[in-house]
Amino acid sequence: MSTDTRQRTYEWDDPAPTALAGLDRDGLDVLRAIGTGELPLPPAVRTLGLEPVEANPGRVSFRLDPDEYHLNPFGIVHGGVLAAVVDTAMGCAVHSLLPPAVGYVTAELSIRFLRPAVLSGGPLVCTGEVDHQGRTTMVASARVEDADGRLIALASSTCLVRRP
Numbered sequence: 001m002s003t004d005t006r007q008r009t010y011e012w013d014d015p016a017p018t019a020l021a022g023l024d025r026d027g028l029d030v031l032r033a034i035g036t037g038e039l040p041l042p043p044a045v046r047t048l049g050l051e052p053v054e055a056n057p058g059r060v061s062f063r064l065d066p067d068e069y070h071l072n073p074f075g076i077v078h079g080g081v082l083a084a085v086v087d088t089a090m091g092c093a094v095h096s097l098l099p100p101a102v103g104y105v106t107a108e109l110s111i112r113f114l115r116p117a118v119l120s121g122g123p124l125v126c127t128g129e130v131d132h133q134g135r136t137t138m139v140a141s142a143r144v145e146d147a148d149g150r151l152i153a154l155a156s157s158t159c160l161v162r163r164p
Contacts, residue, residue, distance in 0.1 A: 013040030027095035077117035086155035089128030090140035122147025
């Protein structure tokens with residue numbers, strides 16, 4: 001057992017203001033308010049260490065600065081971390097097209113890992129984009145690239161639109 005223990009501590013804000021904002025603000029407005037700090041980041045986004053980069057209708061980007069706590073035993077960013085990143089980007093791309101009080105849930109997620117994401121590769125940028133906008137389902141895709149623009153992963157998802 002290693003005696004060189006590392007520790008990570010972090011804080012997150014009450015998620016209620018962000019959740020409540022979605023009742024009377026459209027998805028894009030909520031996402032942009034999160035990006036500017038007007039609304040708090042969701043706890044899962046804070047836990048992963050994701051930073052919002054941009055939010056436009058049907059297209060959202062996040063940045064992840066890989067750190068040791070993202071790694072698997074082989075020194076590679078864990079596939080589950082990347083899956084959470086792409087799910088976040090694609091879900092937010094869907095959310096950016098929704099009116100107030102309408103939500104979504106991921107129904108299907110597929111990811112293809114094309115090369116390992118490593119600490120020396122620098123920050124990762126994940127862009128999610130809506131490919132099909134339907135009334136009850138939306139299909140989205142995502143790309144993860146390293147600092148040199150190398151493609152790390154491709155993903156797709158189907159989201160179910162949840163109307164009140």
